[in-house]
Amino acid sequence: MNDIRIGVYVCWCGTNIAKMVDVEKIAEELSALPHVVLSRNYKYMCSDPGQDMIIKDIHEHKLNRVVVAACSPRIHELTFRKALQNAGLNPYMFEMANIREQVSWVHTDRDSATKKAKSLVSAAINKVSFHEPLEKRTVEINPATLIIGGGVSGISAALEIADSGRHVFLLEKSDSLGGLAAKIDLNFPYLNSATNLLNPLIKRVNDHEHIELFTNVSVNEIFGYIGNFKTKITLKNGQEKELEFGNIIVATGLKTFNPSAIKEYGYGKYSNVITSLEFESMLKEGKILTKEGKVPRNIAIIHCVGSRNSNYHNYCSRVCCMTALKYANQIRSTLPEAHIYQLYADMRAFGKGCEEFYAETSRKDIVFMMFDQRQDLPSVSALKDKNHSELQICFHELLSGEDVEVHADIVILMVGMEAHEDAKEIAHAVGISLCGNEFYLEKHPKLDPVATTTDGVFIVGTCQSPKDIPDSISQAKAAAARILATILKKTVEVEVTTAVVNEEVCCGCQTCVNVCPYSAISYIEDRKVSFVNEILCKGCGTCGSACPSGAIKSRHFTDQQIMSQIAGLMQMVLKEEV
Amino acid sequence: MSFNPKIVAFLCNWCSYTGADLAGTSRMKYAPNIRIIRVMCSGRVEPTFVLSAIKEGADGVLICGCHPGDCHYHEGNYKCLRRYKLLKKYLTQMGYDPERLHLEWISASEGKQFAELVDAFTEKIRSLGALNAKQIIETLT
DSSP states (O other): OOOOOEEEEEEOTTTTTTTTSOHHHHHHHHTTSTTEEEEEEESOTTSHHHHHHHHHHHHHTTOOEEEEEESOHHHHHHHHHHHHHHTTSOTTSEEEEEOIIIIITTOOOHHHHHHHHHHHHHHHHHHHHTOOOOOOEEEEOOOOEEEEOOBHHHHHHHHHHHTTTOOEEEEESSSSSBGGGGGOSBOTTTOOBHHHHHHHHHHHHHHOTTEEEEESOOOOOOEEETTEEEEEEEOTTSOEEEEEESEEEEOOOOEEOOGGGOGGGTBTTBTTEEEHHHHHHHHHHTOOOOTTSOOOSEEEEEEEESSSOTTSOOSOOSSHHHHHHHHHHHHHHHOTTOEEEEEESSOOOOSTTHHHHHHHHTTSSOEEEEOOTTSOOOEEEEOSSTTSOSEEEEEEETTTTEEEEEEESEEEEEEOEEOOTTHHHHHHHHTOOBOTTSSBOOSBTTTBSSBOSSTTEEEOGGGTSOOOHHHHHHHHHHHHHHHHHHHHHOEEEEOOOOEEEOTTTOOOOOHHHHHOTTOOEEEETTTTEEEEOTTTOOOOOHHHHHOTTSOEEETTSOHHHHHHHHHHHHHHHHHHOO | OOOOOOEEEEEETTTHHHHHHHHHHTTOOOOTTEEEEEESOGGGOOHHHHHHHHHTTOSEEEEEEOOTTOOTTSSHHHHHHHHHHHHHHHHHHTTOOGGGEEEEEOOTTOHHHHHHHHHHHHHHHHHHOOOOHHHHHHHHO
16 A cells, blocks of 8 residues: 555634634644644635645645645535645545534533544544545436426526527426416515516526426426436326436425414404415405405504414525515595504515605505514404404504504415425435425525535525525526526536445445445346446445445445544543543 | 543434534533434444443443434434444443443434533433443453
């Protein structure tokens, strides 16, 4: 074996690590470990000077392995692998120790945090000693894209991609395009018609030579990997059709909160308590009437129904406040004499033009009253004296500090957004994760909001989190741009940390064949050994754990590497006691 | 000197390691006794890894994977669960308290649950006392 020469770099991350971990001490003490040629500490290893230092050291000190102790490898592992590559080293001769997210940010005692960090770096040094160079593999990208969901997000993404001449398969669960936006009358804050906005887009999709639209279809399991996915869909007529594509956009949207869960509001009990979506269809028909067909004199709008309330959903649904203001404007112009009451918990007007819209609406003789979400919710009941209105709402008004009664002929509940009941099923079909609220989880909340941890799968619109139409379209176009960029490159690098069988050791028991979730392992009859198809293998390592004879190596997470990592951890721990 | 448990944890990359990172980015605090090893999937956790951690001196071993149905590799966590159950029996037969090994599902959004788990498991191991397997093995061999 060649001489192992390891460079160790301990990052301060400004004060993020350095204030809780004695980085200088660690760097100094670990320089004594076997194979460690040099050990440094530096303010920001991920900065250009930090990376240049590694590159320079690789050249000057003939390093052939590098350990960086810094943030989570989920953040900067790729950054440093690239630095190694720039210095002419194989990028896999690198290991990272996570001493920020899993040490300095979670501990309060500097001494024990330093000891913990030291043992993690020692483990990384041990592991990297057994690292082997892995060769990058590239596969060709199928230029077609599958888009799941024909709402405003899916449509926008489809047009963006198809306009560049690339093929799009657009799947829609219902029989028509448009999603939730198709159920809306006017948009806030400019009060233009949603139909006028949507219809030209839908027409373009229907007429587009590069968009193949399938309605009334649902998603089956999708197989493959970035560049080379495939699935079977069942068409309306019962026929099966196989689709092949290189990238996937999930744009499955959301559903609205069912307010019958909130007893106080009497939804389902009183026919004139309606949801915002039901009111939209009233507006679309151009008639604001009670269920009895009367023109209402009093209309109350209750905000935050199912949102920002720990009994239902903690998050803000982001569009309800402005939609409620839109209703106030529409009611005011149709019924100039009506009393309009806004019962809000907090007014959120963060979008472009929204604060102005709020200010303008508040001058239209509309009563704004605030209630406390954490205390008693407004309570809707039937009025005994029905001279004026059928319903009354009782609540404690926060700004005046008084208990208030509001009479209403119609009560509109601003229902929040929640994830689809089939969100989980679709997540499994495409291989992505859900966040705590069942919306889809993005790769990085700030730096990579439309990608997922599965390469080639993007999430856009309200399936990722509640959002308005401009934000949904921005995400759709961002994902389209990402996909077009990979299509332009024609090839993409795929997982190299796959499993490999040592045929000398393999006894042919086929345990691995049965445990592989990707059917990537087959049994070769004439040689009586197992064989891993590296294109199909995703590197989970479950075969490696199951192999009774130790014939399968899970590259980059080999038995030897992990055992040495354990030994490295414990050696430091025992030496110093925790 | 008071007993400070030594704990090795194996966390899957996609859910649990991300959840542990989230505990960090959310600045939650937990006991510093745990040392985390990242594997791609809880299905990669070989029983010998656990035994090796004990052999090297760990007092307790924690395994965390994605919740049932959420595995990034579809079903690696189920395989982990099967091995875990067998391993618990094995540990009992070896004369170890099976409570020293614990498996928990931690999703990428469960930073808080991870922090609470680490604290609870650390206290559990503290109450079980030191294992000293390394010293015992060295004395015997």
